[in-house]
Amino acid sequence: MTDHPFKKILVAVDGSFHCNVAARYSYLFAQAFHSKLFVVTVITKDMNEKAEKSATYSITRIIDEARVSGIDIEGVILKGDVIEAITRFVKENKIDLLISSTRRPQKERRYFVKSVTSSLMSGVPCSVIALRISHPGRSLRSKKVLVPVIGDGYRDKERADIISPIADRFNSNITVFHVIELSSSGIKRLEKLEKDKLTESGEKKIASFMKELRGRGIHASEKIVTGSKVRDEIISEASHHKYDLIILGTTKRNIIKRVVSGNPVEEILRDTPCDVMLLHFK
Template sequence: MNIKKILWASDGSKESDSALRYATFLAEKFEAEILSIFVSEIHFPITSLFPIPEDAIMDIVEKTEKRFENRFIRVSKRLKEKGINSTFKIVRDGAVEGIIKAVRSNGCDLIVMGKHGQGFVERAVIGSNTAKVLRKSPVPVLSVKGKGRKSISKIENILVPVDVSDDTESAILSSLELAEIFNASVTLLYVFWLDENVYDIPPSLVKKLMEKSHKKLDRMANTAKKKFFKPKKRTNLNISISTEVIHGVSPGLAIRYYANRNKIDFIMMNTHGRKGIKRIVLGSEAEKVIREAPCPVLVFRP
């Protein structure tokens, strides 16, 4: 991974504050700069039942923008104390469009933003803006949920959910790069999907299929490791990469439970999964992982 500029998208929420901590941690590790951005969306009410003067709306917008400007100035001072170069932008646009345009025009390599999902409706769509950014972003997106850790000094356990029927290796190779930098271990995880007809399948057949999947997963791990160490000398030749195959009726929830049980603190995955899903689609298993994960999820487009 070549990360030289990180875009941190702030909306003033606790999730975005937590995202800043991860952006700072990564900026220190990669010697990257941070671009802080707030996208100011202007909404004029459609109804005429309780009309609000346009100048009153613009007054609220300008006060909000000034509040974010002052906050970004304080953030920039704190980042400077850590030796991190930073700039900030306040733009008027749609939230998603503003972020994507900023990524393209400023040459950003990574987006770091909060992911919402506390309310019933939000849980159904991750947090609509986060989901749309994940779909449209030309660069990897790190989504952070909730308050998160108060301080981030290390990342020790990286989980990479994979599909053994797919040869995409971007998340695996990138996880090895981060493992080298963080001195972390990597686990490749495949969830053997048991559908509603599971009770019609003999247990012996399920066992054989899982064993076959594990062999494929081991081959993927070995291939990725060879590619990773071949191009150049690596500083850490003892990167730990293990493989696990588990079963579940919902891969997304199975990954969540695995992450909780095994103290995973970072998940990396591609934006597609089984059944030929080529991008994150609301309701897909990939979306469930991003929504339910107990730790940050770094998402790649293959």
């Protein structure tokens, strides 16, 4: 066992391609934190025999793969409602980190809001990593990682903890990205000195996070840009510079903010050209 807070990690799978990729990401953390990994599937009432078999087979396959990598892993099959069963298991087994994939259950529906993963994120008493797999060709080969910092630092230490094994494993180039939001006409009127001042303020905002990364031997580069919409700048950066992974922290935005300015996380998940790792710490 480990000294790291994430002593027990749970990865939820359902036999789908996405969950299997999420499970492979979980090996990374289990290895880095020397944690015990639980791979859990929930057999629900509406599952047909084929889906049930696929979920069960998925567990066997993941256990085999993880054991090859020397991970202490245990497979668990639960029955009942997915959210209730996993929440109960997390509480009973004092799980520290839950890893799950988030995907579009139906065309045109939201990826994240009201998804199983988002419900788990708000319901379970542990930290959650939600993965959205968009580009299987770049999954689990995170050479270029984009870490947007929206607003002030969000759980800098924990976030750096999650980035560290990825950077170590893939020798990744980490870019910490901060967008200073201004109206498009405001941006056009900015002169260099004003931009410099804004960049300085942006650097201050990400300073503590950069320090945490440096403390773990990660030499991340920082990029401060001005833009009219954070979401657009993140997607544009990821598209132009061909990132393999975006690691994004998510907090519970209050309802008014969500209504007024939309949900950037939802928008990023919908439009991302690469995989996204959503972090939610408790």
